[in-house]
Amino acid sequence: MKTPIIAPSILAADFTNLGHDIEMLNNSQADWIHVDVMDGMFVPNISFGMPVIKAVNGIAKKPLDVHLMIENPDRYLEQFKKVGAEILTVHYEACPHLHRTLQAIKDLGMKAGVSLNPHTPINVLNDIIHDIDVVLIMTVNPGFGGQVFIEHSYKKIAKLKELITKTNSKTLIEVDGGVTTDNSKKLVEAGVDILVAGSSVFASDNPSKTIELLKSV
Numbered sequence: 001m002k003t004p005i006i007a008p009s010i011l012a013a014d015f016t017n018l019g020h021d022i023e024m025l026n027n028s029q030a031d032w033i034h035v036d037v038m039d040g041m042f043v044p045n046i047s048f049g050m051p052v053i054k055a056v057n058g059i060a061k062k063p064l065d066v067h068l069m070i071e072n073p074d075r076y077l078e079q080f081k082k083v084g085a086e087i088l089t090v091h092y093e094a095c096p097h098l099h100r101t102l103q104a105i106k107d108l109g110m111k112a113g114v115s116l117n118p119h120t121p122i123n124v125l126n127d128i129i130h131d132i133d134v135v136l137i138m139t140v141n142p143g144f145g146g147q148v149f150i151e152h153s154y155k156k157i158a159k160l161k162e163l164i165t166k167t168n169s170k171t172l173i174e175v176d177g178g179v180t181t182d183n184s185k186k187l188v189e190a191g192v193d194i195l196v197a198g199s200s201v202f203a204s205d206n207p208s209k210t211i212e213l214l215k216s217v
């Protein structure tokens with residue numbers, strides 16, 4: 001089985017001690033740092049923005065995987081590049097001109113991701129899969145950490161895997177929401193390349209060890 005990329009979500013980090021938590025990630029087996037941006041419009045929650053991401057990037061030794069849960073993300077692509085995003089993911093549901101948005105992300109030198117809400121079927125990506133570096137399947141409803149994994153997601157992972165294989169594309173599969181050491185193996189077996197985990201990492205007694213366990217499926 002392939003070793004997954006582990007992307008801990010700092011939404012679940014201790015914001016009064018963010019530097020400490022980033023240092024922990026730097027010294028752990030985490031591959032990417034997942035950064036959740038919420039605007040209070042696309043999702044019913046507001047997280048953090050440019051100044052915080054810039055500060056995180058100043059000390060992070062791993063690539064920032066920035067997940068935009070915002071309306072009209074085209075307005076801010078360049079700014080996210082400037083504050084350090086290496087992978088920039090937009091929501092399918094927030095982009096009427098998805099092809100143009102993905103091109104703009106890539107032209108800025110970032111990897112382009114597309115996220116799908118739980119109700120959005122995989123087949124909306126049929127005609128654009130070749131242009132996507134990462135598909136992020138939301139395995140909870142976006143907006144909050146600590147929610148329960150939606151079991152139907154396994155069917156979506158299988159469909160996405162089939163589409164990627166059939167079209168011979170290089171797109172990676174990322175899952176986000178309710179990922180724990182209990183379901184990580186099954187997810188990787190289903191074809192997932194990247195596991196995002198927030199509360200299961202940061203609320204554990206030993207976050208660094210939890211990252212190691214997630215990776216050693």
Ligand code: DX5
Binds near residue numbers: 009012034
């Ligand atoms: C939810 C965010 C997730 C969140 C995951 O909208 O996109 O990245 O941080 O949190 P857990 O792992 O706690 O479900």
Ligand code: ZN
Binds near residue numbers: 009036067196
């Ligand atoms: Zn996320």
